[in-house]
Amino acid sequence: MNTTLVGRPTFAQNLSAALAEVRLRILNISRYPGQLMMDILIPIIFAAMPMLMGRASGGADAAANFQANTGTANYAAYLLIGASAFSIVLTSLGITANWLRFEQETGTLEAIYLTPTSSATLAAGGALYSFIRGLTSAIPAYLLGCLVFGVNPLEGNILLALAFVLAGLIPLFGVSLLFGAVVLRVKESNSLVNLMQWVVGFLMGLFFPVAALPPFVKAVALLFPPTWMTNGVRSALLGVGFFFGEWYLDMAVLWAFTFFAPLAGYRLFHRVEQGLQRNEGLGQF
Amino acid sequence: MTTDQATLTGFSAWLDSLWAMSRKELTIMARYPVEFVASFAQVFIITLALTLAGLMFARGGVQQAGNAGSSTAGLVVYGFILFMFLSDTLWTIGYNVRREQKQGTLEQLYLSPASKFASLLSRVTVTLTWTSLMSVGAAAMMSAMIGRLPFENLPLGIFILIMALSGTFGVGFAFAAITLRIKEAGQTLANVIQFAFMVVCAPFFPFSALPGWMQNISRAVPLAYGVDAFRSTLMGYPRGFPELAPIGVEVVVVTIFGLAMPLLGYWLYRREEDVARRKGSLSEY
16 A cells, blocks of 8 residues: 655645646636736726826926936836836735635635645745736736837837846745735735735836935835836836946846845745734634 | 514615615724725825826926916816716625625525615715715815816806716616626626726816827717816816817716616616526526
8 A cells, every 4th residue: 555655845846836826826817818808908098097197287398398207208108117017016916915815715724724835835826827927917018008109119128128027026026925914914904905006006106206206205115126126127118217327236136135025025924824823813804 | 563564665764774774884894994094095195196197297297296287186186086986886886796796695685675776875875975085185185286276166066976976876786787697707897997987088187188089989978078077167167178068068968867877777787686586696606
């Protein structure tokens, strides 16, 4: 008779579990093609709102005023980049938060914590899925938006812009774990998560440069990895200017976030998790 | 003990049940103060982000905050207020029907003798009160950031607002009917309609900012006349406003919309409800 030894899962087993999580989620979302279409359309509509409002209020000087305030007259691309980056951030933060909330509500969170697969493995699978979904909606949204607003999407240093996006994804995982910790702790958290998503959108300069914010708020904004990602992409494509003047200095900051943000996020998440496990909080919602 | 038939029927019974159901909604709302505060803060963050975005198109950028023309302020602020009210009336009824389906209480609700109309109406009564408070706060903040708010023809403005809201109640009933039929896909449809409304009904920008072919689509949507008439009236009809039709025509369109749409929407809802009951699909989701 064969026996199976249960112990700590190996790296290959963890990887397999994380990939299974990705597959499960892709299979699930593929059943809602309307939602996938909305993921592409929403950033375009988000960008269109201030664009149409600004065009109407700024009149013939709209582009010149925009250039004086942001560093580029190409407001369509500027706003589309902000809205597309925001959609990546929303997807990443929303997926982790909604996953935990869903498991809480359906009563399966306790059971998940009893399996040999760690929550970190499942969260990593969710993060990988959110990166795939974020990129597969943000990039088509930007390209389609450029087509709609008559802007050349291939302007600027595209490879550098992509490098900033990819470098920004890993610290985003850390931020999404912070969100997860909030969901575990606060429980009835839908509005709070929505609010936090908008706060991040506001701080990352969704529609405006962070230089327009008051000094204290600007300092807080610079602590958010998505702020560096968005500005890096805008600078690479539109030349609005890197925070430290050179692309490699901004990239270095983003890499520093890459190392610290996931560690900090996981540490906090793990602490909240342990606190709840000790105090009968996992099964409650 | 017997219950007098008169206490279960008639207008006073209807009012009693509406009051009781609204109190239930208010009690649920009050039990989640975090949600309550977060939803309020979210409106302010969105308002702030949109306002800052608009200022990027103004000469002097954020330094010009508070100095924009009163027409620009009126256009954006009144559009935003209407957008908040309309979002509530349009989606809340459908979402609540969906929530009852998910919680498994819809079937039981339909076995009670309470008025179905009051049940639907109570879903938005509390939300509308809350939205009124948020609108005043958001309007004050936007007015401080953009410029002085014009405040003309108040009685007609209120009449147009009431008719537009009444019409959207009707659309809300119709949407609830669709939700009974298409279930989970209703949420995606709600997003699609909400974003379409943001573009076609132009709550954040003048209709002149839309391309000609899209303005023609706007002219086919009664709600667009509501947005145009409401803000043009409160702005005192500056040159170029109203944009879609003369104000007399717009008021007639909005009045017909406000009177006919609730009847049509409720008829559709009752029809779908009967179909669902006959098929035994009320509690399916």
